[in-house]
Amino acid sequence: MQEKKHRALRRLSAIAIALQFAGAGLVPAHAQQPPPGGSAVALSQSAQPLGAALNALAARTGLLVGVDAELVRGRQAPALEGSFTPVEALRRLLAGSGLEAVPGAAGSYTLRPLSAAAPAPQADAATLGTLGVVQVTGRRDTVTEGSGSYTTNGMVSSATRLDLTLRETPQSISIITRDRMDDQGLAQVSDVLRQAPGLNFIQSGDAGTDSNAVYARGFAVENYQIDGIAQTDSWLTQTGDLAPYDRVEIVRGATGLLNGVGTPAATINLVRKRPTAQFQGMASLSAGSWNQVRGEVDIGGPLNDAGSVRGRIVAAAQKGNSWIDRYEGKKQIFYGIVEADLSRDTRLTAGVELQQHDNDGTARSGLPLFFSDGTLARWDRSA
Numbered sequence: 001m002q003e004k005k006h007r008a009l010r011r012l013s014a015i016a017i018a019l020q021f022a023g024a025g026l027v028p029a030h031a032q033q034p035p036p037g038g039s040a041v042a043l044s045q046s047a048q049p050l051g052a053a054l055n056a057l058a059a060r061t062g063l064l065v066g067v068d069a070e071l072v073r074g075r076q077a078p079a080l081e082g083s084f085t086p087v088e089a090l091r092r093l094l095a096g097s098g099l100e101a102v103p104g105a106a107g108s109y110t111l112r113p114l115s116a117a118a119p120a121p122q123a124d125a126a127t128l129g130t131l132g133v134v135q136v137t138g139r140r141d142t143v144t145e146g147s148g149s150y151t152t153n154g155m156v157s158s159a160t161r162l163d164l165t166l167r168e169t170p171q172s173i174s175i176i177t178r179d180r181m182d183d184q185g186l187a188q189v190s191d192v193l194r195q196a197p198g199l200n201f202i203q204s205g206d207a208g209t210d211s212n213a214v215y216a217r218g219f220a221v222e223n224y225q226i227d228g229i230a231q232t233d234s235w236l237t238q239t240g241d242l243a244p245y246d247r248v249e250i251v252r253g254a255t256g257l258l259n260g261v262g263t264p265a266a267t268i269n270l271v272r273k274r275p276t277a278q279f280q281g282m283a284s285l286s287a288g289s290w291n292q293v294r295g296e297v298d299i300g301g302p303l304n305d306a307g308s309v310r311g312r313i314v315a316a317a318q319k320g321n322s323w324i325d326r327y328e329g330k331k332q333i334f335y336g337i338v339e340a341d342l343s344r345d346t347r348l349t350a351g352v353e354l355q356q357h358d359n360d361g362t363a364r365s366g367l368p369l370f371f372s373d374g375t376l377a378r379w380d381r382s383a
Helices: 002-023 051-062 086-094 178-184 189-195
Strands: 041-045 064-069 080-084 099-103 107-115 172-177 199-201 213-214 223-224 244-253 266-272 280-288 292-302 309-321 328-341 347-360
Touching: 002 199, 041 086, 051 064, 051 086, 080 086, 086 099, 107 347, 172 178, 178 244, 189 199, 213 266
Parallel strands: 064 107, 223 266
Antiparallel strands: 041 080, 099 107, 172 244, 199 213, 244 266, 280 292, 292 309, 309 328, 328 347
């Protein structure tokens, strides 16, 4: 009868302890009677969430730990392998977690965040193991060449001169990337202007004339740039070749902050290719109807062992006839650039671009509708 009374008292004591923790907003980890004298216990626990690890420790050693479920949420505990006293095992589980165990009554512990002055205890490498070096590299690159994309996730400054993404730019802007030019065979600036959304390219004469026009939002486009530098004429809309360029940025709407008074039409910015950190080379040869032949070479890479000086050369040549009688066009393009890193934040760039276009048999505005005697002119389609 006396033994039954003692068992009932022990059950009531355990219930009272559980109620005490619940009233404090804590969830007690499962526990049994601790080994006498806090002797070492053989433990084998894998790395797991901290809450689960504390429950497993309490079940194995009998250590009573008051755990706030919100406090341990999302925290991980290291693996335990070997013989440890319950208190030593608890400290190893909390190592690096930002929590500490505070002794309480009757050999119990509660968890709380470490104070700013108290650094978290460090577990030894033999217990936690040592991870190899993990290197994470990320960047937002505005270069579109080789990206495999028809857009860019890098910063674009054509609209505001600020490094903003397309989504952050408060104007309507489109990017024609190098990959898209190559895939669609866009070799001239006029080809890009025909493909760009929101632009209307009107060709009034043969290729190479100065009578072509570009319109956006009902107004003539008059603002042209190369690497953000305004150009004084619109030769680019005639026969400008795209071999030296990485992408074309079209900003629709007024850009008066960047182009004087600006116009409500658009600004077209051609961004040239840059030297590459690794050696790369490309050569192409193409042929088409009307005896069109084009060759192109593009070579770039580091110029010294450290890679602090880089260079790139682009050269292209093209010639061919047309369905128009007596028309013949020739092009020679050369572009060279050198970059040197003077310091971590300073870069010196020097380059040159030459484009020579020769067109024979070009008609600026077509042929006359009437002969000098007043009779109606009848021309062949190829005239």
